[in-house]
Amino acid sequence: MCDVAHMFLLGQYRMLRLRCKAKNGTHLMQGLTHQSCVQELKDKIEELTGIPCDVQKIMVGYPPSSLDLRNGEAHIKDYPIKSGDTLIVEEEKNKPKPQTQTTVTKGPSFDPHPVVERRVVPADNSCLFTSVHYVMEGGVYDPACASEMRGLIAQIVASDPTAYSEAVLGKSNEDYCAWIRRDDTWGGAIEVSILSKFYRCEICVVDTQTVRVDRFGEDAGYTKRVLLIYDGIHYDPLQKVVPNSDVPPQTVFSATDDIILAEALELADEARRKRQFTDVNRFALRCMVCQTGLVGQKEAREHAKDTGHTNFGEV
Structure with missing residues (x-):
């Protein structure tokens, strides 16, 4: 097949x-x-x-x-x-499209076509958790959900120290659990993978810099799919909406719906052409603990390793 x-x-x-x-x-x-x-x-x-x-x-x-x-x-x-x-x-624009038989209508008709759009959430260090909660809850925005999501991830990691070892987490299981509960730390691929397993749902992250899709849970046989868009440092949820309508947004799709992936990639490509992304290898950061200036995620990781400081802000 x-x-x-x-x-x-x-x-x-x-x-x-x-x-x-x-x-x-x-x-x-x-x-x-x-x-x-x-x-x-x-x-x-x-x-x-x-x-x-x-x-x-x-x-x-x-x-x-x-x-x-x-x-x-x-x-x-x-x-x-x-x-x-x-x-x-x-x-081929120079070829005439095949003619179809026209019918007389009694008046103008309006058939709104659903479109995929970005639902912007705050850049408050918890954008990943807010975005995942938003799509999994069918378009319900709850700015207070981040603490609960962080606690959920910490419980899952603490319950399986073998699967979530220091080799996987980059720090000890205990240190990671304390770190992820803090409201000034950022989520990333590890947290997306954990949430994909918890919700039994494929989470697709569309990158605006590379115009690619990273599909977490792709081979797990999940029947549902949700989408996030990522610009290098910030996540937003993607949703399908009917313009000028009171129809609730659609945030959960079938895992076999590849058309939604195509539409998400088109949205990401448009953002790339407008340079709506952050180059994580070159963007300027400042350590919010000691005020050291840094460039890119590599220097930030090295600084965190040397000092234990993990609270960074973009300059």
């Missing part, structure tokens, strides 16, 4: 990755094989991207080269396409 195709929206392009779990490599995407005809492939691309077959420009390889897919009866095996490849699909 093969996975559903993953779709990444980057600007005007649609990038489709053909993935397959079959060892013989015969399957391309769900419902297609190398024996399928070109028209079936184009129909599947139209289903995933919304680009009509007649105006699809399909490219493969690097640098990308266009495929001549005008013969809809030809087989996919006759073209240089294999499982694992990335197809780049562009709408």
Whole structure:
């Protein structure tokens, strides 16, 4: 069996990755094989991207080269396409879109389309915990939840000192539990992983600097998925909303919904183009304990190791 195709929206392009779990490599995407005809492939691309077959420009390889897919009866095996490849699909603007029969309506209709947006939370050292609580509670913002979330993580870590050893935590189990309970410490990958297991939910963190998704709990078989966006030092929750509507935001999605990942990546790419991220290797920090000036997370880690100071502020 093969996975559903993953779709990444980057600007005007649609990038489709053909993935397959079959060892013989015969399957391309769900419902297609190398024996399928070109028209079936184009129909599947139209289903995933919304680009009509007649105006699809399909490219493969690097640098990308266009495929001549005008013969809809030809087989996919006759073209240089294999499982694992990335197809780049562009709408050809100079081609007229296929005409559809118009119908007369009695008046204007409004069909609001849900959009993915960032829900900004305070930069108060607890943005990760506030963001995870927000998405897991279906869009309920509670600024007082951070203390409870920190305590929950401390209890989980303390209950399993073997799994959460000093090698994993970077400090002793006891020291970590005391550290994470403080309201001036930041959460990161360790805490996201712990919360993913606790909620039995895949937590996807979309990075605006690299435009990638880190999927915590990806292989655990969870049925739910939530998304956060990360700019190098700050987390915000992502939600799908219907503009100008009283419909509550959607924050929990199916773990098989890869369209939401594509939309989140498009949002991250837009933030990257606007340079809405912090370069953690170059940003200026100050130790709030001894007032030492530092540059980047590497110097901050070394300073913390040498002095035990862990309270930093961005300059």
